Amino acid sequence: MSLETRIYQKGERLKLVSLLGTSLRDMYKGRFLAKQLAVRDIKSKYRKSVLGIFWDLIAPLSTALVWIFLRSSGTVALDETGVPYPLFAFTGTLLWAILVESINMPLRSTQGAKGLMSKINFPKEALILSGFYKLLFNSSFKILLLIFFFIFYKVSPNISALWFPLSILGLILAGVTFGLFITPFGMLYNDVSRAITMSLRFIMYVTPVVYAIPQEGIMKTIMEYNPLTPLILVNRHLMLGLDIPYLSYFFIIVGLLLPLFGIALVLYRISIPIIVERN
Amino acid sequence: MEQEVLVQVEGLSKKFCKSLKKSLWYGVQDLVGSVMGKQPTATLRKDEFWALRDINFELRRGECLGLIGHNGAGKSTLLKILNGLINPDHGKVTLRGRVGALIDLGAGFNPILSGRENIYNNGAVLGFTKAEIDSKVEEIIDFAELREFIDMPVQNYSSGMKVRLGFAVAAQMEPDILIIDEVLAVGDIGFVLKCYALIDKLLPNTALIFVSHSMSMVSRICSNICLVNQGKTEFYGKNVAKGIDLYYSKFINSNSFEVFSSNEIELKGVRLLNSENGIVAWGGDIVIELNLIISNSEISPSITITVFDKEQRPVASLKKFTVDRQIKDLTQGFLLSITHKNNQLSKGIYTLSLTVNDGVTKSPLYRINNILSFQVTHEIDVYQPFYLDAHYELK
Structure with a gap:
């Protein structure tokens, strides 16, 4: 029987493809660990809570409610959205909440396993997979809530809604990829996660979350270049059964995301020993 | 016939940084450097020191290496490198076979989940599959002697009970290379005896690396000894007693x-x-x-x-x-x-x-x-x- 051999050595040439291969293999090997960690975190989160999932929904709902109030009271004048405004606002803020959670997930998962990482050697990719499971769990409640709104506003989705699970995966993948790129730096400096939280708050207003893209002006240009615009819009329009705008932009982004995600995974893998050493 | 070499450490060196701010900045530099595939420099940057310098040893199946040295000598750093948690700056570590580490018992425990649930958490972190844990869970509960309390949240366990549960899970490992760091120091005498029994059972098929301040344990278990002082090997060899004498001679206080x-x-x-x-x-x-x-x-x-x-x-x-x-x-x-x-x-x-x-x-x-x-x-x-x-x- 030949034994598995590990060599730890500095300064070897980096081979992107083979590293990506080992990274994906480790993610597969760590699938039970990932599931176990996700179940552990979800169970322990809700076992000590009465309102449970409610706390995850309250933030996006209250943002939407504020805008519904601003619009209905005439404080701000917004362009027509094509669907009942409350539905537009709720879909926007809930999708945005999923995106924000996706961006924060890799750093948060890694941060939470800091103690574990400095003591035990386990496939770190399992942390990302486990975070992804938790993300799916949390997102499913947001989507259930949206379905409830659809029934309430008597919006019947058409056949294109079947594409929604894929398009929402695109949204999550985009968030996770970006989150993975910043995680190594975020593990070293706390400033990173603060800066992200801060800037996302502003970026929400240059993305069609609580209002549609205006007909003209500087905001229209910004929103049309903003890569988050197609991610949010394609998802929302698929759910609501509207015409899909910016579809080619969406495909370009998703097409770029796959190789970028691979590179981000490799970067994450390389950075782990450095992070463990400096923490 | 001599058994095969499972652990081989050649010219191992590791730098650490005394200043946190600089350490973080060097971290960013190392990160970018390793992405670019840059060779590490042999020199120390400002505020850095050698936590380990040119460590060499090899260990065969059935042998046990005792790593001794005073606090801060670099033993734990060496263990972290052997366990693959951090990378060496120079030199090479080759490990053949499955590596098990008894460094932190009960890793992955969540305090508000029950003992039974935490067996799965801990087992998953240690690399067991679900089927493996399923088949061993009863054995683990008996080994930990916690059947009565197994469905109670772990936060209500005494520290000794937690350690017992963690050890019972870890004891299911069948590693080729086992790394042990001081965990044996925490339990009562019954626990320590159990640990010995486990080590005796594993030792013939394992290369064991054992860090301890208890020289009685080292002399009982170890076949080789490595005395580390300020990151350097001060003594390495099969003469365990000589290594222990050298270790003690560092503490001889001539003042009455x-x-x-x-x-x-x-x-x-x-x-x-x-x-x-x-x-x-x-x-x-x-x-x-x-x-x-x-x-x-x-x-x-x-x-x-x-x-x-x-x-x-x-x-x-x-x-x-x-x-x-x-x-x-x-x-x-x-x-x-x-x-x-x-x-x-x-x-x-x-x-x-x-x-x-x-x-x-x-x-x-x-x-x-x-x-x-x-x-x-x-x-x-x-x-x-x-x-x-x-x-x-x-x-």
Whole structure:
């Protein structure tokens, strides 16, 4: 029987493809660990809570409610959205909440396993997979809530809604990829996660979350270049059964995301020993 | 036939940084550097030091390496590199086979989940599959002796119970290479015995690396020893006892100190006669000369000498002697020669302490530790404090 051999050595040439291969293999090997960690975190989160999932929904709902109030009271004048405004606002803020959670997930998962990482050697990719499971769990409640709104506003989705699970995966993948790129730096400096939280708050207003893209002006240009615009819009329009705008932009982004995600995974893998050493 | 080499460490070095801010910045540099595939520099950057410098050893299946050294010597850093948690800056580590580490028991435990749920968490972190844990869960519960409490949240466990549960899960590992760091120090005697039993069971098929400050454990388990001091190997070899002696010699404190004094007694001096450089051969005579002043002329002092071994365990005391004040005026100072013939202490370093009691009332008057240290030499190494002469007769 030949034994598995590990060599730890500095300064070897980096081979992107083979590293990506080992990274994906480790993610597969760590699938039970990932599931176990996700179940552990979800169970322990809700076992000590009465309102449970409610706390995850309250933030996006209250943002939407504020805008519904601003619009209905005439404080701000917004362009027509094509669907009942409350539905537009709720879909926007809930999708945005999923995106924000996706961006924060890799750093948060890694941060939470800091103690574990400095003591035990386990496939770190399992942390990302486990975070992804938790993300799916949390997102499913947001989507259930949206379905409830659809029934309430008597919006019947058409056949294109079947594409929604894929398009929402695109949204999550985009968030996770970006989150993975910043995680190594975020593990070293706390400033990173603060800066992200801060800037996302502003970026929400240059993305069609609580209002549609205006007909003209500087905001229209910004929103049309903003890569988050197609991610949010394609998802929302698929759910609501509207015409899909910016579809080619969406495909370009998703097409770029796959190789970028691979590179981000490799970067994450390389950075782990450095992070463990400096923490 | 010699077993195969499972662990090979060649020229291993590791830098650490004293300043946190610089350390983080170097982290960013290393990150970018390793993405670019840059070779690490051999020099130290500002505020860096060598936490490990040019460590070399190899370990075969069935062997156990004891890593010893004082706190901060670099032992834990070495373990982290062997476990693949951090990368070396120079040199190479080759590990063949499955690596198991007993560094942190109960990793992955969540306090508000039950013991049973946490068996799965801990098992998953240690790399078991679900099927493996399913088949072993009952065995784990029995081994931890926690059947009654297994569905209680772990936060209500005592620390000993948590350790037992963690150990029971870890004990299911069947590694080729096992790394143990001090975990054995936390349990009660029953736990320690269980650990020994496990190690004895694993050792024939495992290369074991064992970090401990308990020299009795090291001498019991280890076949090789590596004494690390300030990141460098100070001693490496199969002579475990020599390594332990060297380790202890770092702590030898030549200052004697008074533990108790009634101010009526003073030790002016102490000498080891009949010896060169404080060395006495096994079987030779130990002759000590005390120079004492007893200022209170009413006292007949009773003298006790206690022998301590290198771990500061008292191992013997010399027969008591009471000086009769009728015979000699003790207030002017006197010399007292004490002879122990044909000593049978085992090879090693010993220290003496002196206690003086009132010969009549027995009340303590004076106690001074570490008045003298000496080394007993013999070709045979035994861990026990005495190597008693014996005569054999075959009938």
